[in-house]
Amino acid sequence: MRLSVEGVGHAYGGTTVLDGIDLAIAPGEIVAVVGPSGCGKSTLLRLIGGLERPTVGGVFIEGDAPAGSLNPITTVFQDFALLPWRTAAGNVALALEDHRLTRAERDEIVADVLARTKLTDFAGAWPRQLSGGMKQRVAIARALAVRPAVMLMDEPLSALDAQTRELLLDDLRDLWVRERFSAVYVTHNLAEAVQLGHRVMVLSRRPGRIREVVEIDVPLPDRPARAAELEPMQRQLWQMMRDEAMAADRELTDAA
Amino acid sequence: MPPDMAPDAAVEARTPPAAAEAKGRRPVPFRGGTFRPRAIPFAAPLVFLVLIGLWELGSRSGLISPIALPAPSEAIAAMGDLIETGMLWRHLEASLSRLVMGWTIGTVAGIVLGLAIGLFSLARAGLSPVVSALFPIPKIALLPLFIIWFGIGEGSKVATIVFGTFFPTVIATYGGVDSVDRTLIRMGQSFALSPLSIVRKIILPGALPAILSGARISASIAIILLVAAEMIGAEYGIGAYILLAGSLFALDQLIAGVAMLSIIGLTVAWLIGRAERALLDWRT
Numbered sequence: 001m002r003l004s005v006e007g008v009g010h011a012y013g014g015t016t017v018l019d020g021i022d023l024a025i026a027p028g029e030i031v032a033v034v035g036p037s038g039c040g041k042s043t044l045l046r047l048i049g050g051l052e053r054p055t056v057g058g059v060f061i062e063g064d065a066p067a068g069s070l071n072p073i074t075t076v077f078q079d080f081a082l083l084p085w086r087t088a089a090g091n092v093a094l095a096l097e098d099h100r101l102t103r104a105e106r107d108e109i110v111a112d113v114l115a116r117t118k119l120t121d122f123a124g125a126w127p128r129q130l131s132g133g134m135k136q137r138v139a140i141a142r143a144l145a146v147r148p149a150v151m152l153m154d155e156p157l158s159a160l161d162a163q164t165r166e167l168l169l170d171d172l173r174d175l176w177v178r179e180r181f182s183a184v185y186v187t188h189n190l191a192e193a194v195q196l197g198h199r200v201m202v203l204s205r206r207p208g209r210i211r212e213v214v215e216i217d218v219p220l221p222d223r224p225a226r227a228a229e230l231e232p233m234q235r236q237l238w239q240m241m242r243d244e245a246m247a248a249d250r251e252l253t254d255a256a
Numbered sequence: 257m258p259p260d261m262a263p264d265a266a267v268e269a270r271t272p273p274a275a276a277e278a279k280g281r282r283p284v285p286f287r288g289g290t291f292r293p294r295a296i297p298f299a300a301p302l303v304f305l306v307l308i309g310l311w312e313l314g315s316r317s318g319l320i321s322p323i324a325l326p327a328p329s330e331a332i333a334a335m336g337d338l339i340e341t342g343m344l345w346r347h348l349e350a351s352l353s354r355l356v357m358g359w360t361i362g363t364v365a366g367i368v369l370g371l372a373i374g375l376f377s378l379a380r381a382g383l384s385p386v387v388s389a390l391f392p393i394p395k396i397a398l399l400p401l402f403i404i405w406f407g408i409g410e411g412s413k414v415a416t417i418v419f420g421t422f423f424p425t426v427i428a429t430y431g432g433v434d435s436v437d438r439t440l441i442r443m444g445q446s447f448a449l450s451p452l453s454i455v456r457k458i459i460l461p462g463a464l465p466a467i468l469s470g471a472r473i474s475a476s477i478a479i480i481l482l483v484a485a486e487m488i489g490a491e492y493g494i495g496a497y498i499l500l501a502g503s504l505f506a507l508d509q510l511i512a513g514v515a516m517l518s519i520i521g522l523t524v525a526w527l528i529g530r531a532e533r534a535l536l537d538w539r540t
Contacts, residue, residue, distance in 0.1 A: 049446050071448055081443035085461045085538040094457060095447045126538050146447065 001065050001072060001149040002026060003048065003182075007057035009207075010043055016207040017043050021057070023201065023210075025150060028180040030220075032197025034187060036241060036248035040208035041186040045152045048184060049075050065149050070099050074148035078155040080135040082127040082142075088134075089114065089123040092142045099146075109145050116175070117141040133164035137171070144179070151183040157192060169195055170224070177221050190237050194230045195223055202240050205248040212240055331511035338512065343497075348516070350492035351482060354410065355520075358417025359478045366422045366474070367467060370429020374463070375455065384430070391423040396484045403488065413485040413493075420481040421474035428470020432463030465539070468532050475524045479517060494520075 005023040009016065017040040025031055033041050046052045048059050050073065065072035082091045092110045101109070114120050117137045127135055136156055143151055156172075157165045169192060175181070176196075187193055193200045194216055202211045216233060218226050308328050314320040315327030322330075338344040372379040373387070395416050402412040402419075436459050444454040486495025494516050501509035 051442060051445060075443070075446040077439055077443060079439060081437075081439045083440060083458065083461070085536075094444075094449075097457075098447075098449050098453050128538070128540060142447075 002062040003059070003073070003150050004062065005044075005048060005057070005059050008044070008047060008054045008059065009056040010040065010047060010052070011055045018047075018054075019207040019209050021208070021210060023184075025182050025184060027149070028182050029198045030176065030183045030185055030196055032185045032187060032193035032200045033203065034190060034193045034200060034237065034241065035203030035208060036205045036245040037188060038248055038251070039203045039205050039244075041188075041203060042154055044203075044208070045075065045154050045184060045186055048150075049073055049152050051075075066147070069147045069149050071095070071146035072149040073152065074143045074146055074150075075152040075154060076136075076139055076143050076156045078158050080127075080132075080139045080159070082135055082138055084127050087124050087126055088119060088130065088138045088141075091127070091138055092145050095142050095146050113141040113144045116144065116178075117171070131164070132160045133168055136160065136168060140172075140175075144175075148181065151181050153183055153185045155187055156185075158187070158189070165189075165192075172196060173220055173223070190234050190241070193237065194234045196220070200233075200237060202237060205244045205251070211244070326508040326511060328511075330508040331515065334506075334508040334512040335515070344516075346492050347494050347497050350490070350496075351486065351494045351520075354413050354417060354485070354493065355478055355482050358414045358482070359421050359475060361414070362418040362421030362478070363425050363471060363474060365418070366425025366470075367429050369422075370426040370467075371433060371455070371460075371463075373426065374430035374433025375459070380430070387423060387426050391427065395420045395481055399485065399488060408489045412488075413482075413490065416481050416485040417478045420477045424474045424477060425467070425470050428466050428473070429463060432466025432470075433459055435466060436462035465532075465536060468528065468535070471531075472525065472528050475528065476521065479521055479524070483517065 003025045005021055008018060008021040010018040017038075021044060023031065033044065035041050043052070047054045050059075061072070083094065086094060089110050092113060093106060096106045096109060110123075111120070114123055117140055119134070119137055119141055122130065122134060122138075125134075127138070130138065136159075140156070157168055160168065173196065176183075185193070185196055197216060198220075200214045200216060202214070203209065204211045214233065214237060216230070218229055223230060311320070311325075312328050315322065315325070315329075320327075335344075338347070369379075369383065369387075373384050374380070398419070399412065399416055402415045406412045406415045440458050440462065441454060444458050449457070482493075483495035483498065486493035487499045490496040494513055498510055498513035498517075501507070501513060
């Protein structure tokens with residue numbers, strides 16, 4: 001299944017937040033989207049995820065979703081979006097309850113994704129008992145449970161501290177090596193972008209337009225070892241973003 | 257400090273001798289002792305006992321005239337009479353059945369309307385001003401109307417409680433719905449949950465803390481209205497008992513009746529506390 005974003009623009013009231021975005025996501029590809037704050041990164045994800053309708057252009061799916069995919073386009077939220085009144089396992093099960101599955105099938109999927117995200121020991125824990133990193137693991141497990149074809153990740157590591165972020169970044173990379181999911185990975189952290197993205201799309205400040213798309217041709221599993229090669233790319237991206245970020249920082253915000 | 261400068265001379269030059277003397281070693285002053293609530297379980301019973309003891313003492317010594325206020329022991333004796341004659345259960349049964357029926361109907365209807373106002377823009381636009389207009393009307397003032405509409409029997413009494421509990425529940429419920437985290441709802445949408453699932457699994461549990469604290473308030477209102485309603489045309493019931501005792505100036509019975517209301521209030525508060533702990537165990 002391919003996902004393509006064609007000529008998408010979006011405005012809230014009179015404020016244009018996105019303009020002329022074209023993007024195609026191939027199966028198994030991670031596209032990192034970076035840009036200064038308020039450039040419409042999160043809006044882009046909501047448009048792709050069908051939570052909002054673009055003002056112009058459209059988002060299209062080509063081809064069938066892989067067999068067994070329950071929710072082909074699935075979002076991982078920045079602030080985890082776990083139900084505080086459900087345990088880790090209950091939160092994962094929530095995503096499955098509206099699908100026609102027997103109890104046994106459901107329990108099996110829940111146990112399986114919890115094992116894949118190393119959460120088996122925490123199945124019965126309440127979200128309030130879990131650290132930020134564990135919460136985000138639960139949210140990732142929940143996303144995996146519906147076997148998405150494309151994962152939309154909205155700054156999934158931004159609410160975590162630096163060390164946890166490194167750990168989870170490694171986990172995400174391992175996960176990709178095993179599952180080969182495709183993803184749109186929105187972040188403001190350039191290190192994450194060059195560690196996880198096959199391509200990095202740089203957006204300008206509001207209205208968000210594509211400034212540049214940078215290919216990163218180091219295979220994902222090799223990236224921790226070849227950090228020295230990634231360094232210049234990260235610096236190049238920062239050069240590109242620096243002025244935009246500075247200008248964005250000085251803007252007054254009206255739109256969310 | 258440059259090494260060639262004599263340290264003692266430098267200190268002396270800068271600090272006056274008196275201040276230098278006061279600079280002894282001492283702990284940092286502790287300032288964190290205030291505004292720290294903690295549980296003191298024996299305090300409440302103790303306060304009750306002391307107050308009742310003082311009251312009894314005042315009555316025995318003649319400081320409190322028996323015409324003004326009967327001694328607690330007399331009120332307890334009146335309560336004993338009630339238990340002996342079996343009238344207590346009759347009154348309690350009548351009152352509790354009205355209370356339970358009225359409060360249940362009012363609360364369920366209130367939650368339904370509160371959810372409707374919380375979920376549907378049309379209901380909010382159309383009905384929330386109506387709720388605001390009707391909520392502040394004292395339901396006791398409407399009792400004559402209820403008697404005409406629902407009869408002098410049980411109907412008007414239950415209706416008073418229903419109306420009294422309905423409005424605070426509506427307001428608590430839609431306030432609770434409004435306070436549900438939007439990202440949780442968006443999460444439900446992004447996993448393609450059905451609207452019914454989102455209401456049942458995300459919005460209702462999210463609004464439950466507010467609904468339960470609304471239930472605390474509406475239960476107290478229900479008890480107040482119960483007594484008011486029973487003061488008209490009721491044969492049995494704690495309100496009727498208190499009214500009769502009052503018109504005969506049987507103050508011991510009046511106090512016994514009022515104490516029963518307090519006990520009902522405490523029991524209801526305890527039950528709601530239990531419900532909160534059972535239903536909201538996911539909170540700290």
